[in-house]
Amino acid sequence: MSEVKDKIDYSVMPDERGHFGVYGGIFASETLMQALDELKTAYEKSINDKAFQAEFDADLAHYVGRPSPLYYAERLSREVGGAQIYLKREDLNHTGAHKVNNTIGQALLARAMGKKRVIAETGAGQHGVATATVAARFGMECVVYMGQEDIIRQAPNVYRMKLLGAEVIPVTSGSKTLKDALNEAMRDWVTNVDDTFYIIGTVAGPHPYPAMVRDFQSVIGREARRQMQEQTGRLPDALVACIGGGSNAIGLFHPFLADESVEMYGVEAAGEGLETGNHAAPLCAGRPGVLHGNRTYLMEDRDGQIIETHSVSAGLDYPGVGPEHAWLKDIGRVNYVAATDEQALKAFHQLTRVEGIIPALESSHAIAYGVKQAAQMSPDQNMIINLSGRGDKDINTIARIEGIEL
Amino acid sequence: MSRLKACFERLSAESKKALIPYVMTGDPQPEVTLPLMHAMVESGATIIELGAPFSDPMADGPVIQAAAERSLEHHTSLHDVFDVARKFRQKDDQTPIVLMGYLNPIEVMGYEAFAKQAVESGIDGVITVDMPPEEAEDYIAALKQYQIDPIFLIAPTTTEERMQKIAAVASGFVYYVSLKGVTGAATLDVAGVVERVSLIRKYIDLPIGVGFGISNAQAAASVSGCADAVVVGSAIVNRMAAQKDTKSEQTTIIVRDVTELLDSMRKAMDSE
Numbered sequence: 001m002s003e004v005k006d007k008i009d010y011s012v013m014p015d016e017r018g019h020f021g022v023y024g025g026i027f028a029s030e031t032l033m034q035a036l037d038e039l040k041t042a043y044e045k046s047i048n049d050k051a052f053q054a055e056f057d058a059d060l061a062h063y064v065g066r067p068s069p070l071y072y073a074e075r076l077s078r079e080v081g082g083a084q085i086y087l088k089r090e091d092l093n094h095t096g097a098h099k100v101n102n103t104i105g106q107a108l109l110a111r112a113m114g115k116k117r118v119i120a121e122t123g124a125g126q127h128g129v130a131t132a133t134v135a136a137r138f139g140m141e142c143v144v145y146m147g148q149e150d151i152i153r154q155a156p157n158v159y160r161m162k163l164l165g166a167e168v169i170p171v172t173s174g175s176k177t178l179k180d181a182l183n184e185a186m187r188d189w190v191t192n193v194d195d196t197f198y199i200i201g202t203v204a205g206p207h208p209y210p211a212m213v214r215d216f217q218s219v220i221g222r223e224a225r226r227q228m229q230e231q232t233g234r235l236p237d238a239l240v241a242c243i244g245g246g247s248n249a250i251g252l253f254h255p256f257l258a259d260e261s262v263e264m265y266g267v268e269a270a271g272e273g274l275e276t277g278n279h280a281a282p283l284c285a286g287r288p289g290v291l292h293g294n295r296t297y298l299m300e301d302r303d304g305q306i307i308e309t310h311s312v313s314a315g316l317d318y319p320g321v322g323p324e325h326a327w328l329k330d331i332g333r334v335n336y337v338a339a340t341d342e343q344a345l346k347a348f349h350q351l352t353r354v355e356g357i358i359p360a361l362e363s364s365h366a367i368a369y370g371v372k373q374a375a376q377m378s379p380d381q382n383m384i385i386n387l388s389g390r391g392d393k394d395i396n397t398i399a400r401i402e403g404i405e406l
Numbered sequence: 407m408s409r410l411k412a413c414f415e416r417l418s419a420e421s422k423k424a425l426i427p428y429v430m431t432g433d434p435q436p437e438v439t440l441p442l443m444h445a446m447v448e449s450g451a452t453i454i455e456l457g458a459p460f461s462d463p464m465a466d467g468p469v470i471q472a473a474a475e476r477s478l479e480h481h482t483s484l485h486d487v488f489d490v491a492r493k494f495r496q497k498d499d500q501t502p503i504v505l506m507g508y509l510n511p512i513e514v515m516g517y518e519a520f521a522k523q524a525v526e527s528g529i530d531g532v533i534t535v536d537m538p539p540e541e542a543e544d545y546i547a548a549l550k551q552y553q554i555d556p557i558f559l560i561a562p563t564t565t566e567e568r569m570q571k572i573a574a575v576a577s578g579f580v581y582y583v584s585l586k587g588v589t590g591a592a593t594l595d596v597a598g599v600v601e602r603v604s605l606i607r608k609y610i611d612l613p614i615g616v617g618f619g620i621s622n623a624q625a626a627a628s629v630s631g632c633a634d635a636v637v638v639g640s641a642i643v644n645r646m647a648a649q650k651d652t653k654s655e656q657t658t659i660i661v662r663d664v665t666e667l668l669d670s671m672r673k674a675m676d677s678e
Contacts, residue, residue: 033561034561034564034568174462290513
């Protein structure tokens, strides 16, 4: 395997038409092809545009509050009794998650392209809030599509989006969750393609979204790499991040892909257990197919219909995954694993009590697998877990599961 | 000669335009589809677009999505679509059938296995909404190996450069989506359609079908002034959704309503 890895130049992926190996690409309806082409041109121009990058960096510093700390979780590490655990504190970003890194980037692109209206899909509501936030700041009209089920699960974020001036449209088709919100947002974009910019929240969708969102999120890994070297004098031994669509994970992983000594673990939602079928773990238990504009691993039945997923965490409740992850799985660079609802809930409590940090339910999946893996490593090894979001939005869900009335 | 080519040549000789109704296989009940297909041909349908349901039909509006959901309640699969086509062919060997759906069910089956079974069941063309020509090399090769026409969509946003790309790979006919937006949305801009269709003709030497937003006889007639074929989708599917009669009467009522609509369209188109 290491021989194969040596030959791969991760920085040149994807190819011109968005392929990561056999994954990715552009599988979109004809109406969107021209818009995707315009977006690709604008995105490619922005990469080498010093003024654009300077404005992006300035916004990340002064609006988002970056760099986010790399925090040594000493008590958690001691309790686990293995590798030293560091948390990349994306939960401390403005709006409370990594999502805003990407929405700032795409809003700057939208402005550069002269679009006055932005739309987004959201699952847990974090991406919706991050989109509504930048829309407020840039003075753009904002519409967020959200599954009816998720609106119930994530009521505080719905209110937050409304306060920020966004219109939240409930989606009642299909399973009424993230994938259906994405379908509706796509339909809006097809209809209003002239004046509307679609801010996709993860590294999925047709090219250039997977590459573009990765580039905006890679600030996480670039910072973590530098911070780890400053604090410990070397690279980490392991990286752990949760995966729904996979944007926080690719953001952390990407700047380390060429560092062979760094093991990586992408943690999917095993829901009630992979063996029950009630989960959201396409990389662990799905197979390749085409959905939402790209080829990737999917949760599907034998006829190719997309099946309903289950996770306690709305942000991981998605039947697909970013195509770059599909490729990294096949070439063996990243280990894709899963944590159950129960394990995530246990990790949620553990981090809250031991470190005084309330993690998002999504990030709790990474904590759950991270502490398990760390326990098998030696105390002179270091691990970074991406704490992708804060858990305040989830306290109602947790209380309900535990039978507590707030 | 392919059924589609023969069909358009026959129409052209008679100075008539094609009327292409869309029905979702298995909507609202599996037993409705076959008798409805035969009845539509009797009411002047020249080609039948047979929908294959997909759980996530991103390019369609709520009407077609609901039809897919009704169909999937009966677990309708590509095998069921083939089955309906095969039974239709027992009585009708002339009317072309075009399968319309999304890529993932075809991916799961495998392009070649799909093309082989499609042609064996009497399907003549395939429209895959989320398969642009750029990604379609293997898919087109498999279809052409079995003499199935790959039919592509053209949108109001399609550039002249892309029209040339589509011209290089399409056969049978091309389908101009007359609106930005999803199926069943908004109203039709006839003057805009006329202009676009003449632009498409500059690059593509195939019959042009126009669909999206055609819901009544008047719209069908005005579009048939410039196009070679008129596609009617949501207006038919709406009639499935509208009626809630008992199962035994369902087929009779749907057939009556749909043929009434097609009769009026055919009449208006022929007198145009």
